[in-house]
Amino acid sequence: MFAALYRWLDDRLHLDGLIEPFRHKTVPTHRLSYWYFFGGITLFLFMVQVFTGILLLLYYRPSANEAFESVQYIMTRVQFGWLIRSIHSWSANLMIFTAFVHMFSVLFLKAYRKPREMTWVSGMLLLFLVMGFGFSGYLLPWNKLAFFATTVGTQMAGQVPIIGQPMMVFLRGGPQVTGATLTRFYGFHVAVLPMLVTVLIAIHLFLVQRQGMSVPPKVEKAWAANPSLRREMKFFPNFLLRELMAWYVAIATLGALAALFPWNLGVKAEPFASAPAGIKPEWYFLFMYQTLKLIPSKVWIVDGEVLGILGCSLAGLFWVLLPFFESDKPARTRTWITGLGIFALVFMIVMSVYGYVAQ
């Protein structure tokens, strides 16, 4: 029956022509191939987010008076609402985690090199957008922790010279975090960010398909010296079936997390209440938050917070443009870029742990 349906569609849409490149597409096989799966897992988790997000939209109400109660309703009254909401929250965190893993694996496997600079840039922009998803989505349940974390987060954005204050007012929908901020964040979370991410994912995937998988320099060198060592597998179905297995593992992980550790709802936000002690952002912003905390209030004549925000922004920009710092002497460049990558990874882990344990 499927074959008949396919023939019927193929007669009209010429599907064979579309599928043909995938039939010939191959994926290099070597001892580091498993790192290739993380991009696909991130994509899968994004699809989970879209699916669960749409289901949550059916009940969620984006206003300061109703947001908390509507999430509470989803968690307690809606059939499997607890599962959908917990999977959405856990999947968001796992997606950010796998996106970071993917970014560092690309960095250490040197997959950003020419001709894949645009893939790296689109990937970095996707990473920032995914963090934006996390930041905007965190406020939506309108609970106490989210309210104050958003207050602190938008306050930091306000420290950026010149554009900081207008940007903070734009993000908050006014001088303070209020119901207007919630509505705004909701708009970013369900309309603006998904649109941008969808376009960027399309570009990112197109570039990956167009340029194929990168092979690490050492493996490439070994293969060049001895072509008989070269190993490849078909993208369809061999690699895709393996990717499917990884997706099943991701589903099992999400299910276990949602069933054993349902995402906490917390206490409803009270804008006039005092901020709870030891308020911290989500784990993926913790390294930045802790770094900013460690910078003295004044560094020479410059305000410490302004300096920190500027430093973080410049570091982010530098990271986006990293492939363009590759020189004509690749060996030398690769060494310092790898060193920088190791430093960044260690710095992020140490600062996150420090931020987690610090009072």
Next chain:
Amino acid sequence: MVMLRNKVRGFAAPRSAVLAGLVALAACLGYGQAVNSCVDCHSTMPDPLGVSSDKFSQDIHAQKGLTCTSCHGGDASSYDPTVAMGSKAGFKGKIDRRKIPDLCGSCHSNPNLMRQYDPSLRTDQLAEYHTSVHGKRLVAGDAKVAVCIDCHSVHDIRPPSDPRSTVNPVNVATTCSRCHADANYMKQYGIPTDQFAKYNTSVHHDALAVRGDLSAPTCTTCHGNHGAVPPGVDKVQNVCANCHVFQAQMYAKSTHSKVFQDKGLPGCVVCHTNHGIHMPSDAMLSTGPSGVCMRCHAPGDHCDRARASILANLTQLDSTIKQADDALRLAESSGMEVSEARLSQDQARDALTKARVTIHSFQAALVDQDIQVGMKIAAANLKAGKDAMVERNHRRIGLGLCFVAIAFMLAGLWLYIKKLES
């Protein structure tokens, strides 16, 4: 006055040179400021004549511009003792204790004068004082009783709102206890001196001193301050009713109210005592050592049966609320969303509190009405907690089944890949 002059002369002779030097130094240091020879001299003297400028500067009167001469007369601009403390300058010297209330009242009973300092300050303190046991005894010639300075201190009088004030609510009991807890001092009056010790063990002291609730009662809340008297046996419930409004309303309509009045029993105090009032507990309804009902009632009578019924119902509600708390806490620690039930537990607790208040009606049926309201809520919350745990177990079973299905899928895929690649 004579005594004071003699004391001053005693200082003047052997120490005149030192004193003159100190006074001159003080005058030099105070160059440009208003001259106050009283403080300049008395700040160098030992107690009881010593009054340092630091101490006096803390006094609300000094801060409002009053000086030593406002109370003591004299001329503070002269360093000549015969002029400064001369009769021509109207020097009064040490004020006789019996005249202190009238001296203070000369300003504090004058509404026109006091209005310029604090328009909201009362001016009936002296009139009230004359109605108090202290005031009456003072008029009768007993100089040992408290006058203004005994409670408010002297030369460093602070407003009651100042935590360092001797009449700040937190310090009132200690201030009263200086006389009332002194067995020797109070010997001639034949009244107990254990009030302060008992009060320190009371729930009121705990609220005021430990929890910092300044609205909690201290001595003056029940006895009055300037018009301090014992409340009187038949008026006790009126005093308690100032705060415990509902209990008083129910008690007033109860059979106990009339019986206690007829027998001359002091209302609330019969069950709750007075100075050493402890946190009431359901055990007060028991037949054990904390029970109070059986002190008057006979076992097995109608009232004893009502007591037993109220106690059983209260215990049941209290126990159900605790069980619901435990069940909800367990569910919450398992990640279940039970915040609605947790919130409505407060309603169950409110119903229990209301039932405990309704006890003062001494009608089992009325108490039972409140208990039933609480029982309904607590039972529903207990069920919500248990249901949440059942739901948690269902989720875990579901997770296990999913794991099995996923494991099968993974194994199938792996075998298929192997077959493809073989």
